[in-house]
Amino acid sequence: MTAADPTLDPTLAPTVWMFALHFAVIGYYLGSDFVVNQMTFYLIASKDVSPAVRTRMRRFQLLCDQHPRMGLILFIATGLTLETWQGYTTLTPGFLTGLWIVSALWLANIWAGFLLAGSPVSANALGKRLVQIDLYWRYLVVTAIYATAIWSLLGAGPLLPGWLAVKYILCATLMAGGVLMRLSSRPLTAAWGDYAAGGDKDAFEAVIARVQYRNIYLNWGLWSLFISMALLRLFGP
């Protein structure tokens, strides 16, 4: 074991617990998303239920999808904290405090947005606004992480080892993929209103299958990015 890694001696050392928490969060993200992924297949195949039941199903699936969303935020917060404590970044304790406050606000926003946005066919204005803010926030975070990682790879940024910069390039790509999934779902959201109102069922089935399969494949790509990041963290070259 290297000096920078947590020891396995009896301890309450924060680094050991943060190490454990960080990897537990990786498992939490993947485990919850595996089940949400199964639910997506279930939703696609639920052609025989009424539009009202399927709308409820979709809303429920989005509720479960809050788990991997929370997992991503916790992954970034625990990861940067651990890496800073282990001396792999030049981030300051003040920055880490700010990071956890921002993460808490981000968590609050994804819940407020979800709870106020309503079902796929009805959303109140504030909920829509919060979801929109979350989307812009992700654009900003993706850009900031890419810029910081590239800056670090060029030798001047706060992420000291090259593998860590690569890890955060993958992290930004993962977040961009998540945003892409959201954009990819727009035709489905648009078609849902017509479907719920008793519109063309065959057309809707074509849209839901196309959109959801596209998202499933994208999501599998995101899992591979997540696993690659965990491996990079453990086997930093």
Added chain:
Amino acid sequence: MDSTFSDPNTLALALHMIVFGYLLGSDWVVDQRTFYFMHSSDVTPEERSRQMKSLLLSDQHPRMGLILFIATGYTVEILNGWSPFGADMLPVIWAICALWFAEIWISFLNEGKPWGRTLVTVDMIWRYVLAAFFAGTGLYSLLGGGFYPSSWMGLKYALLGTLIGGGVTVRFAVRELQAAWPGYMQSGSTPEFEEILQRCMYRAIYVTWSIWVMYAVMVALLLWRPF
């Protein structure tokens, strides 16, 4: 700064923590799906039956998680020299876990066949044996018998035995529901059936919540090793 290439101990701990997160994360969503299932009395019996099958498929994740949790937990303890078992036992433990892993999938996929039902019974008996072994050795160590070299490990394995026993009681808790299911498929939802469903599912949910707490305590004991 040192290289970050981790030694087997750290890798095993990381893997154990990933498995811990995996089984809790997947089980939290399964738990949510259980509530959804309980409150779907307005759908047809066929649809609810489909829901139940999908729910049981999702439940394979925490089941796999338990097996991986045992295998990776033993690995962490053996690699660090805390376990009564030596490194030569690691391949045996992983082989047993691999067989168990295969068994839960084979029995799940063949539950409708007579030999599949036999396999489910074998799985149940296997869990009794494991629960008795872990709870017995854990309690024996806690009482000073010394099967495990430290008390925290005795407590951890006593909890693991209790947890596995708790998982088995969930199966008993839903037997009343299994018995009522054919009638529901014929006549649809009735207040009596919904009452049975709620009672069985809440019983299972409360046991599951206790299991989550036991998992968390076991992980805390492994990290802290307080006594």
